[in-house]
Amino acid sequence: MDLKILHPKSIMTTNDFPVYNEQILKIYFKICQKNHPEILPPCPVIHKSLGLPLLTENSEFAKKYNISIKKYFEDNLDVEYILCDGSHKTTALMLTHNPIHVMVIENDGDIKEIRKKVDYGEIFSFVSQDTIKDILEDKAEHFSEAEFFQTVEDKTRRMVEFKAIPQFMIDFYNNK
Numbered sequence: 001m002d003l004k005i006l007h008p009k010s011i012m013t014t015n016d017f018p019v020y021n022e023q024i025l026k027i028y029f030k031i032c033q034k035n036h037p038e039i040l041p042p043c044p045v046i047h048k049s050l051g052l053p054l055l056t057e058n059s060e061f062a063k064k065y066n067i068s069i070k071k072y073f074e075d076n077l078d079v080e081y082i083l084c085d086g087s088h089k090t091t092a093l094m095l096t097h098n099p100i101h102v103m104v105i106e107n108d109g110d111i112k113e114i115r116k117k118v119d120y121g122e123i124f125s126f127v128s129q130d131t132i133k134d135i136l137e138d139k140a141e142h143f144s145e146a147e148f149f150q151t152v153e154d155k156t157r158r159m160v161e162f163k164a165i166p167q168f169m170i171d172f173y174n175n176k
Contacts, residue, residue: 001110008153015146018164028092041123042101043086072149094156
């Protein structure tokens, strides 16, 4: 499992809008605002090369959930990764102009390793499935309900534009 630093426009994220838990976002935001983003564990992502075979037009997932992510990736060449967990962290990092630290899941063994890190408190939580295939099926189901796909950067900017987050976060984002 590789650790990387990614730009928010390179990560495809969920379409939860506004954020699912504003209190968690506030905690992560304050940690990042106070210049301690290293406290936050890296977010798990899957490279699109693993996801595309399962999520293209003719895949069982795409047929079942009526989605095609392939075109999105073709039209958005900067997007390389699919976020597995950590939407609140990535939003807080983006709002405070910090890079996104990720761990790239490459196989099912990496998922087991992440689960162990949760057990030892190195990672706060991992709200995801036990295999890459299951994670991608879960994402396909989620994305099937979406009207469009988006990156961490797109989603965060939408939250700012529509004032879907607290004003103090918007002010910090706009003034830094």
